[in-house]
Amino acid sequence: MENTENSTNKTSYAFPPEKPEPIGKWAKIRRAIWNPESKQFLGRTGKSWAGILFFYVCFYSALAALFAICMQVLLLTVNDEQPRWTLDNSLIGTSPGLGFRPITKDVEHGGSLIWYDGKNESQIKIWKDRLDEFLEMYLDKNKLPGKGQNQVSCNFTRPPIGKQVCEVPVNKWGECSSSNGYSYHKNAPCIFIKLNRIFGWVPEYYNDPESLPEDMPDSLKEAINRTDPKERNMVWVSCQGENPADRENSGTFSYHPMQGFPSFYYPYTFQEDYLSPLVAVRLERPALNVLINIECRAWAKNINYVRNANQREGSVHFEVMID
Template identity: 55%
Template sequence: MRKTPSTARAANNGVGYEWEYAKPQDDRTRWEKIKHGIWNPETHQFLGRTAKSWGGIITFYIIFYGCLAVFFAICMKVLLSTIDDHEPKWQLEDSIIGTNPGMGFRPMPGVDEGSLIWYQARNTSNVETWSKSLDLFLHNYNNSDSLPGHGHNQMICDYNIPPQPGKVCAVDINSASWGPCIHKANYSYSRSSPCIFLKLNRIYGWMPDFYNDKSNLPQQMPDSLKSYIKNVTDEKKLNTIWVDCYGEAPADKEHIGEIKYYPQRGFPGYFYPYINTEGYLSPLVAVQLLRPKLNTLINIECRAWAKNINYRRSLQNREGSVHFEVMID
C-alpha cells in the first residue's frame, strides 16, 4: 500500500519525504527463485551475468594470472641461475653455519626422552628397539646401492691412500675393526655395554687443523688422550680429529667405567674436506661403555679435538662436543 505525503512526513518526523512504492507480490516457490537466479530466460543471464560479461571477466583473469605466472617463472629462473647444485654460494666464514662443526650421536632417543639412552639389557624388546634405530642410521653404510650412483665411486682409503679425484672413502661398518659395535652383536646392548656412534656435521670445504705434534698438545687435553696420541707410531695417523668421552660430573666419572673406541679414537683426516662428492659418507666413531654402573643415570660428554674446533660447554649453545645420558637397568 502506498503512503501519502502526509503520512510519510509524519513517520519521518517532518524531516524530508520518504516514498515507498508498492511492489507486485512474488508468488514463486523457493526452487523457482533458485532456478531463476541460475538462469534468467528474460535477460539471458547465467548466475547474474550475460555471456558477454562472463567472457570479459574470464578473459581478464586469464590475462592477469598468465602475467603472474610469467613473472613468477622469470623470478624463479633468475633465482635458480644463482644457485649451484654442487656447492653452496656462501661457504665457511661467509655462511650461517660457520667453520665450527657440531657433533651428533646415535641412536637418538625419542622426543619425550631428550638425550637419554635408557633400556633394560635383559629385555629383548628394549634391546631390539635401540638396535633397529642404529640399523636405520647405518643403512647407507651397509647398503651402498642406496647411495647416489650406487656407491660405484667408493674406494678403500687409508692414511697412505687418500681418495682419488671424484672418489669417496668407503666405511666398512662390518669389518673386524668395529669389534662388538656391529649388527650381529646387537651393538653390545644386550651385554650392558652399549655402543654409541659419533659423527661430525658436514661443512662444505672445511679442513681440520690437526693436533699432530706430539710435543705441542694443549694443556687442557685429557692425559689419557695425550698418552694415546704419543703412542701413535705412524706419523700420518696423527692427522686425525681426536675424540674423548668422559663423565661430566665427579659421580659420572666414577660410574661411567672404562671406554673403548672403534675403529680408532677419532675421525681420519683423509675424509676431509667434504666437497659434496656423490656417495660421500661421514666417518664414524663407535664409543663402547664397557662396564657402566647399572641402574644409575650417567651424564656423558664427548668432545672433538682439532685446533680449529672451538669448544664451549653451554646448555643453550654447545660447541665442539655432544652430550647424552645412559641408564641401563
C-alpha cells in the same frame, strides 16, 4: 479536463498492479543458475563472464611470468657444485658441531637419554632398530644416489683420488656392528659420534705429541703417542663422564674403528655417495641402575670448544642408564 484526470487517478489507485505469482523453491534455484529472461548464468551474462575470465587469465599470466623471471634470476646465482657462501662467509661458520646416535623422543631429557632394561629384549630391539635406521645408507649402498659406485676403501697411504669418496664400513666394527646388536644386549652400548658437514672444511690436526693442549685428557694424549706418526692426522675424539661420580660409573671407553675421524674423509665437497665418517664409542663396563652423564669432544685446532648452560660447541652430551 480536470474531472477526467481526477477520475483517471482515482481509477489507478483503486486497482493496484497485480502481484507476480509466487514461484517454488526449486524454480528459484533453477532461475539462479539460468535466467531465461535476462539470459544470465549464475547471475552474469555471457559478456560479463567473458570479461572476468579475460581479466583473470591476464592477471595470473602476469604473475606466472613474474615468478618465472624471478626463479630464472635466482637459478643464475646457484651453483650445483658448491654453496654460494662457505666457511667464514656462511652462517654455519668454520667450526663443525658434534652429534650422536641413537636419540630418543624423550622430551624431558631433550632426546639425550639412552635408557633401557638390559634384560628386556623388546627395549633392546628399539635401540638397535634406531641405529639400523640411522645407518641405513651405511649398511646398504643401494640406498645411495650412485649405488655406492663412487666409494673406495681408504687408509692413510691410500686416500681417495679425484671424485672418489671413502666408504665407512660400519658392518665390520665388531662389537659395534649391527650383527652384534651394537652390544646393547651385553649392557655395553655403542653410541655413534659424528661431525656435522661443512663444505670445504679441512681440519687442522693435533698431530704433534709435543704440542697438545693442556686440557686434553691424558688417555687421549697417550693414544696419540702410541699412534703411528703417519696416522696422526685425525680429528680426535674423547669421551668421559662429566662429573667425578659420572667418570667412576661410566668405566672405560673403546673407540671403533679408531679414536677419531681420519683426514682422508676431508674435505667434503658434495661428492656423490659421500658419507660422514663415524666413531662408535662403546661403554665397556658402565655401572647399572644409575644415570651417567657423558660428554664426547672433538679435537682439532679449528674446532671451537664452548661449554656453558646456554651454548655448547665442539662437544656433545648424552646420558646412559641401564637397569
